[in-house]
Amino acid sequence: MEFFDILVSILGSALRLSIPLLFTALAGLFSERAGVFDIGLEGKMLAAAFASACAAYVTGSAWLGLLAGIGVSIVFSLVHGFASITNRGNQIVSGVALNFVAMGLTVVLGQAWFGQGGRTPQVPGDGRFSPIILPGADAVRDVPIIGPLYANVISGHNILAYMAFLAVPIAWWVLFRTRFGLRLRAVGENPGAVDTAGISVTWMRYRAVIVAGFLCGFSGTYLAIAQSAAFINNMSAGKGYIALAALIFAKWKPVPVMFACLLFGFLDAVANFMQGKSVPGIGEVPVQIFQALPYILTIVLLAGFIGVAHAPKAGGVPYVKER
């Protein structure tokens, strides 16, 4: 196969694999920019995947599936908020707890309802988000270079994928060009300043975690009924943590978040592609290297070897007015 065709194939794959990361990392962006660390992204994604698959299976509607995914994910966010905002609990402990709850509950309920070892039944056609062929994709397919890129990389994804990339400029605009964003960023840096400005820190942070839940709803739904056609046990498989890594790698900024997710998706795609193939001069590269690379890169970044990542200053610290 031609090098270029391989590239097109990998890029298409990278794009598909980066979508759930992108939604999830943007979710983390809103939460952490508001000063609420969220290790529980993984769990929200998983819970949303389960809910969307169930709803889509029962109703046969992908959009109702999405709605259910968002709803359940927001419920998880609210619990996280209740623990870490209202009760000033440790945000990391709360996130870890919710990951476990999601991991267990999806399987327990799935098994009880469908008796398929925790999986949901296959969701039929209308219950899924199917690929959209962008206008003109077939027409330009044979144009050299641009054609395959447009037809095979850019076109042919489902609606959620396009929404993910649309979410990036929207996230940027909301964070940096609206009142909500200004207050949200302020509350993650110095909640005291927000409080004395007469804005409720609690409500601000709740809104941020709700947005995070909303976005995780999309990523979970994408996993279950866009990329696949059912919920499978633990199907998020650590993507929530990769998204977290991408968020840190991008230094908590929306557009770099997109590039970090694309990079990590690309690594995953390369891992799939490289499997069993040998690189001239090196031999067969173990897929595990590609699997570990996002984490290794993030560690290198955190070590301060490629620029310093400043987390939001008030991140992880519950806001306490009266000691």
Added chain:
Amino acid sequence: MRDLKGGRLSLDPSAVPAIELVGIDKSFGPVHANKNINLNIAKGTIHGIIGENGAGKSTLMSILYGFYQADQGEIRISGKPILIRDSQAAIAAGIGMVHQHFMLVENFTVLENVMLGVEGGQFLGRSADKARAELERLEKEYGLEVDPDGIIEELPVGAQQRVEILKALYRGADILILDEPTGVLTPAEADHLFNVLRVLREQGKTIILITHKLREIMAITDSVSVMRRGEMVATRKTAETTVEELAELMVGRHVLLHVEKGEARPGPVLLSVRNLTVKDARGVTMVDNVSFDVRAGEIVGIAGVAGNGQSELLEAIAGIRKPFSGEIIMDGQPVAGLDAARRRDLGLAHIPEDRHHMGLVLKFEEYENSILGYHRDPKYGRGAFLDLNAIRKDAEDKIAKYDIRPPNARLRTANFSGGNQQKIVVAREIERDPKLLIVGQPTRGVDVGAIEFIHRRIIETRDAGKAVLLVSVELDEIRSLSDRILVMFAGRIVGEKTGETEEQTLGLMMAGIAA
């Protein structure tokens, strides 16, 4: 003495006061921070509130600003009782506050900080332009210059404070509260601030100024209230009171308690500081090329307004803060590369300024704190292990000797009162029999009995032939204990005087005016 405790005093009895506080009460757990406070402040005046650390000044103002909720009491603005449930309500009532610790978002621009909470619309684009115009107008009107696009963390403290004032004005404040605004300012900046305040007063604004500096009260206020231990003990017209009276009201005793002490018999130099420069985390020079000596058998006091580099100097000598350049020599040995523990080994003892965050681990039991910093001493256990029996025995001895109450080495340190906590620290450091004792704010927030006790210990330490370096913002404390006084201003030592020097002279030096 006229007792005006709880009394209502205003400059013009016929006018409705701008602010009335009636029976305000507030507790933080066991700490009764405000007790039944009554206060009236007339429109268009500058009203000072003074009081020692922890007297409850900030708490009271935070209640007025809606940051805390009072447990009891009523607030009236221009005669109307209002419920200030949050800062939003306070802002709506025309109250603005500049907090002791600035409430700014450090990585935001000035403009963003000013807009925060009063953005004027869901979207920033257009409203930001309007805000910028308004901000520039305010800057001009009150002479408060700052670059609207400057990032807060890159601005000097004075400019940050101007942003805080602008924030309040931008919100249309008629009543402006300033909590210890000069603590962080250079004298020039402070003068500038006072000019601004005068302009504001002329415009009809009411200003509340919190400080512990009597001089400032005398210089700028129209009336003044004194707080002590959560109570409002007196309110005076500034013109009708004196520094002496205020000081007495503040501490509730005769301040000039003279500690009996004999002649100093200085011996060899035990601490020698040469060309020491210390910078803070942001790279601002806090201690600027300072040199001095402390001899055995003398107490050298460092006087200065808080924030002029004394704390940093002390921490550099203790080995807590890394100097930028210069030399520290203890007992003939340079200690630049040694950490706090090694310096202790050389005979240094250190009573830190902040007992809650440095001198003590509040969650530890008393006996555990009695070895903090000396836990590696063989006396407290051989090898890797601690000898708890020896430690407890030792702690109980100190409890008895220093009359620490309650006399229970197994009690959590947090459950001792402030004065007793300080005694725990003092006992630990002095009983080490150090060669060199460095002391920061030894009696901050400590009651009279404990103050005398601690002062006596410090003098005994000197008389035992030790070198003592004392840092305090309490001029009286410096004057009554020190054999020599070094005055620090803006990071430099601006002069040396003897213990008998007049308060005025020192005060002028501390203000950077005379040398």
Added chain:
Amino acid sequence: AEIKPALVYGTGGKFDKSFNEAAFGGAEQFKKETGVEYRDFEPTSDTQGEQAIRNFASRGFNPVVAVSFAWTSAMEKVAAEFPDTKFVIVDSVVDLPNVRSVVYKEEEGSYLVGLLAGMASQTGKVGFVGGMDIPLIRKFGCGYVQGVKAAKADATVFQNMVGTTGAAWNDPVRAGELTKNQIDQGADVVYAAAGASGLGVLQTAADNGKLGIGVDSNQNHLHPGKVLTSMVKRVDLAVYNAFKDTQDDKFTAGVEALGVKEDGVTYAVDENNKALITPEMSEAVEKAKADIIAGTVKVHDYMSDNSCPK
């Protein structure tokens, strides 16, 4: 005789539409015919398998059938502890006097579906997506390649494995991506031997208008008209026979290797894929089947020497 049969599935779960579901089918068949109730259990992790097998044995269940190679060492231990209980393990060999080991000649079944794939392919390129990279799955791949080459000697076969750990049986997303890669490279028939991950393979093939090949159970119905055929492995027979033989006191220990001849492996044709199998294909595959039974075609078994002829 009175029996209390028990069945322990592999970690894919009872309704994986594949391997475990076939075992379940065999047990149900037995229940329907004889009215004898049975107990089953779905372990979700490796440590649970051993406990489940032991639990059944200690509660007097007999025979105890465990499907999946994953329970090999568990079976070794537990069968030794309960010498009076009859055990059956599927897909692996345990050499104990009370254990029957049922293994399949997957290479033969894979050869048949490979032959069909080779004939159905327009591009001359076909794919194979395996689950966990273990010799057993390579055995599937190896037979498949041989079948494809028998149809089109110059055909290309892309081979991928989903992973190297047990999680590979349960990762349809990655399986789907691998399938998409193969399709991008020109494959138009993809054979999934990947447990529940295979669902992703068939889904992706169907989504892209290509053909999939199912495994273990008859999976033709999952995407009618989009699944060329399924390599059916009669795990149901193993379970059914185990129960039945014990009931009839005819249980024998030892290794049973079921191939095309024993009807242990075959390819599936039903109304869902009838239209996809042309008469020539049907003829060719039946001939191959007969040849294998007759011994004139020998399909190489990867596990016999851990290699596959190129």
Added chain:
Amino acid sequence: MTTASVPLPNWISYGLIPLINLLLAFFFSGLVVWWIGESPWEALKFLIQGSLGRGDAIGFTLFYATSFIFTGLSVAVAFHAGLFNIGSEGQAYVGGLGAALAALALDHYVPWYVTMPFAVAGAAIFGAAWAFIPAWLQAKRGSHIVITTIMFNFIGAALMVYLLVNVLIVPGKMAPETRTFLEGGQLPKLDWLMALFGLKLGPAPFNVSFLIALVMCYLVWLLIWRTKLGYEMRTLGISPSAAIYAGVPYVRTVIIAMLISGALAGMMALNAVNGAAARLQVEFVAGAGFVGIAVSLMGRSHPVGIILAAILFGILYQGGADLSFEMPTITRDMIVVIQGLVILFAGALEHMLRPAIVRVYQQIARA
């Protein structure tokens, strides 16, 4: 008035409140069981019977508890130094490599008690090594240890899979695992200990590493409350500024605390690898590292509390397996739910009930 700073007696802070939080977690777990149409009481009965009803059940319970003691101690030691080590999972995984290498190298030649110290050392050293880089990054570069240890869990998993699949696997075998250790590489079961109580251990893999775990509990207690290093760790953990004042060396203390934490996590492998499976398998840790977080939170980072909490989780794990066997609608994942709820209520929501309890307490105290 706020209630946050009202002191409560120890039996309330360390006894009553954790107990109530635990009960809340179980209450919500019961709700889940009820929701899926089963009786929570029945479920509880099976859970208790399955974990404590028979000798082998107790053996399994204590087997799981052993793993959790190690990981619980691991989390606790780091916690005392103010570090949140989420990486016990990965440290245990890598620790398994050390334990297995020792067994593989020696099992042909020497009896188990000669191998044991090497296995202990191997597990500890490999576990500590895996904690070292996050520790160093925290100490020297200020990288948040929570994030780095999470990342190291994944890197460790990738590394171990690579080694098992490509290096340690027995050629021709299906599963990526090492060969089975001979007796010389295994830790013997504790039949005799169970026999003392008149119980039969049966097939349960309850083994000598339990005793090692108890020794570690004692050593950790000694370390934290009786040594100078422990004193420094606690100072740093409670008040970093006081630690600087006292001259506690930050870098050294952080790194040592994390090395000890990693070593303890690594030793968990003794139980699973040398004790139970007699071989190194993929994903043998199976979440025990994360259970350690729950155990440490429940046990208030004190060895005695950790033992109790570890046994509780052992009961959940063993009883949960039996429960899912008896009630097939309830999968074993129910214990993951319970685990999550325990972490939620005992950890993140630990202060939720405090104000109410303070009020009740004050009322009673006044009366």
